[in-house]
Amino acid sequence: MILNINDVSKAYSGLVVVDKVSIRLDDGEMIGVIGPNGAGKSTLFSLVTGFLEANDGDVVLDGRSIGRQSAAERARHGMVRTFQVPREFANMTVRENLMAAAPRQSGENLINAFFRPRLVAAQEKEIGARVDETIAFLKLERVADSLAGQLSGGQKKLLELGRALMTGARVILLDEPFAGVNPVLIEELSSKIRELNARGIGFLIIEHDLGALSRLVSKLYVMDRGRLIASGTPQEVLADPLVREAYIGGGLA
Amino acid sequence: MTSFVELLLSGITSGLIIGLAGLSVTLVFGIARFSNAATGDTMTLGAYGALMGTSLTGSLLAGGLIGLVAGALSAILAYLLVFRPLQNRSPISSLLASIGVAFFIRAVLGLVFGHDQMVFQMDLVRPFRLLGVRIQPNDLKFAGVAILTLALVFVVLHLTPIGRRMRAVADNPLLARVSGIAPRAVMFTLWAIAGAVAAVAGILLGMKTVVSPESGWDMLLPAFAAAVLGGIGHPVGAVLAGVIIGVAQELATPFVGFTYKIAISFLVLLLVLLVRPRGLFGKIEGVR
Numbered sequence: 001m002i003l004n005i006n007d008v009s010k011a012y013s014g015l016v017v018v019d020k021v022s023i024r025l026d027d028g029e030m031i032g033v034i035g036p037n038g039a040g041k042s043t044l045f046s047l048v049t050g051f052l053e054a055n056d057g058d059v060v061l062d063g064r065s066i067g068r069q070s071a072a073e074r075a076r077h078g079m080v081r082t083f084q085v086p087r088e089f090a091n092m093t094v095r096e097n098l099m100a101a102a103p104r105q106s107g108e109n110l111i112n113a114f115f116r117p118r119l120v121a122a123q124e125k126e127i128g129a130r131v132d133e134t135i136a137f138l139k140l141e142r143v144a145d146s147l148a149g150q151l152s153g154g155q156k157k158l159l160e161l162g163r164a165l166m167t168g169a170r171v172i173l174l175d176e177p178f179a180g181v182n183p184v185l186i187e188e189l190s191s192k193i194r195e196l197n198a199r200g201i202g203f204l205i206i207e208h209d210l211g212a213l214s215r216l217v218s219k220l221y222v223m224d225r226g227r228l229i230a231s232g233t234p235q236e237v238l239a240d241p242l243v244r245e246a247y248i249g250g251g252l253a
Numbered sequence: 254m255t256s257f258v259e260l261l262l263s264g265i266t267s268g269l270i271i272g273l274a275g276l277s278v279t280l281v282f283g284i285a286r287f288s289n290a291a292t293g294d295t296m297t298l299g300a301y302g303a304l305m306g307t308s309l310t311g312s313l314l315a316g317g318l319i320g321l322v323a324g325a326l327s328a329i330l331a332y333l334l335v336f337r338p339l340q341n342r343s344p345i346s347s348l349l350a351s352i353g354v355a356f357f358i359r360a361v362l363g364l365v366f367g368h369d370q371m372v373f374q375m376d377l378v379r380p381f382r383l384l385g386v387r388i389q390p391n392d393l394k395f396a397g398v399a400i401l402t403l404a405l406v407f408v409v410l411h412l413t414p415i416g417r418r419m420r421a422v423a424d425n426p427l428l429a430r431v432s433g434i435a436p437r438a439v440m441f442t443l444w445a446i447a448g449a450v451a452a453v454a455g456i457l458l459g460m461k462t463v464v465s466p467e468s469g470w471d472m473l474l475p476a477f478a479a480a481v482l483g484g485i486g487h488p489v490g491a492v493l494a495g496v497i498i499g500v501a502q503e504l505a506t507p508f509v510g511f512t513y514k515i516a517i518s519f520l521v522l523l524l525v526l527l528v529r530p531r532g533l534f535g536k537i538e539g540v541r
Contacts, residue, residue: 072430123414
């Protein structure tokens, strides 16, 4: 699945926070987005996934323009995001969190739920099997029936990834997946992401841990004050004097 | 002692009816995020629907089902015409609008059916005695219907995919959208269930007492009290709180008299808001 972000812009009462940003994510590609705090990276993710409405530009997924669609519609077309601070359905179990994210459930319709119980039960079984797989993949077996609100920070990050997988997404936007995660789990998360990428899922990743990010992605885009200022392989980008200046100018990254 | 037990039993039955109404309030609050003041009048509408249905079909059961469908349809209609257009505004807009919807339903019912009290034609059954306690068979039936309704709602919420999605939206609406959960199916189901549950409460109340255009409105305070005491947005809490309030009202009747028992709800509401705003089970305080 190919994601094209075309000249997307956002301004709040005259203050431009994202300025004509274009990024192309090829099928199964893994790209990092870096930049100092306040560069507009998270806002860009919100614009791409439909949480914020862009003033200008378009988002194209596999040739289909989705720039005017709702967040739920974009998610159903195969592109989902995670959040800097992990979010979960706190009062539902891990298993239920994952079940809820599975798309196209005929039991979504109350009439089906009562009058076509076999169809719904068969689907539930299928989704249940996928959930079991996802839980095993993320090694969340021990907490599968715990309430998601009680998980540790790291487990919540894994659950976010799991929820994204359950939607059947082919493009996943990760917003600081390694923030607040211990080094061991960073390695673990990285290897999961690599494994999923090998299955053909494309990733666009915002991350401040440049070391871990560089080992993961083939390409980096650098944002500063709403604009893209550089792009290239991690080696090229991190050697770029303009990038170094933006980082030092923007304080510690 | 036996009269105490009789009051207790009667309190449980009326408490279940309050619990149903509280459940309707709490479901709407949890998912649509406002206090629906039209809940009481949806109850009344359900009761009149059942009265009409019963006289048309000659069967209380068929009539009851007609009333239930009427309640669900009116709630869906109110959602489409009023609450959906307001959904991106502040919850206060929806609350005020729901008061308007309440007045509208009551006015229409008054216009169509007049303001005289109406009753369901129910067979008179003699109470029987169990260990000296007088038991009204009808009360048992009402309690049975209430419990069956509650069970059905919990089956939907916890054992069906749409119920899981409703709980997801109630839990974290933003995350639900990210996960590709479309609000539409969830909202339709919510309003259908909230309307049907309110209608069942209204029908049972009408069968237990009388039906008048005002009968549901009078139940709004106990229903809100149950929702608040149970912890707003907490379905099990609302039902248990309803039973507690119902029992408290009945047990207080010998001391404060029939006319003032409604004040018990107000007292409960006030105490909970002052002392324990999150209620018995709630995890949230105040407005989210």
